[in-house]
Amino acid sequence: DAGVIQSPRHEVTEMGQEVTLRCKPISGHDYLFWYRQTMMQGLELLVYFNNKAVMDDSGMPKDRFSAKMPNASFSTLKIQPSEPRDSAVYFCASSRDSPGYTFGSGTRLTVV
């Protein structure tokens, strides 16, 4: 199993630009999570899906962030327009209906 796959690994963009982060969960995992990690805030849950449906997006700034899961093997997190405060490492994680998540390698986003 290749694990949770995220792309790109690094992204540098200018303020105001659109950014799309991608995630492929482990096959058979029904839950998919998007976390953001910064030194100040730690690991914050942005949104999570169960069987492709959004279950909780209360941690996501909805004016600029959107998350989709069009099929069981693909999810995107889009930021439009991006701002410098969005600079962080974004992790995707997946899980079956059991504790313990498998995290992807993350996308390091820098907004200048």
Added chain:
Amino acid sequence: GQSLEQPSEVTAVEGAIVQINCTYQTSGFYGLSWYQQHDGGAPTFLSYNALDGLEETGRFSSFLSRSDSYGYLLLQELQMKDSASYFCAVEGTGGFKTIFGAGTRLFVKA
């Protein structure tokens, strides 16, 4: 809401035993997890406690007391490669989601 407290840093000597504590406040509680994260890496799942008591996995053990809203991670026979950040995390009400503590940075010295 939910909150977790754990020490920000712990230093220990190679070969020693170290305990990382975690206290939590949640509106509901299903279990306490522990994750390890090396610098530049992704969090890796270590253990999960849903019931009171000690769970052992090799050199690592995790303990939970639901009545005290308290748990700890015990690392034995410390190795240099154990230098990392360790996060406790709670799964509470509101669905199948996990909230992470701020993390404890463990430094293992030779």
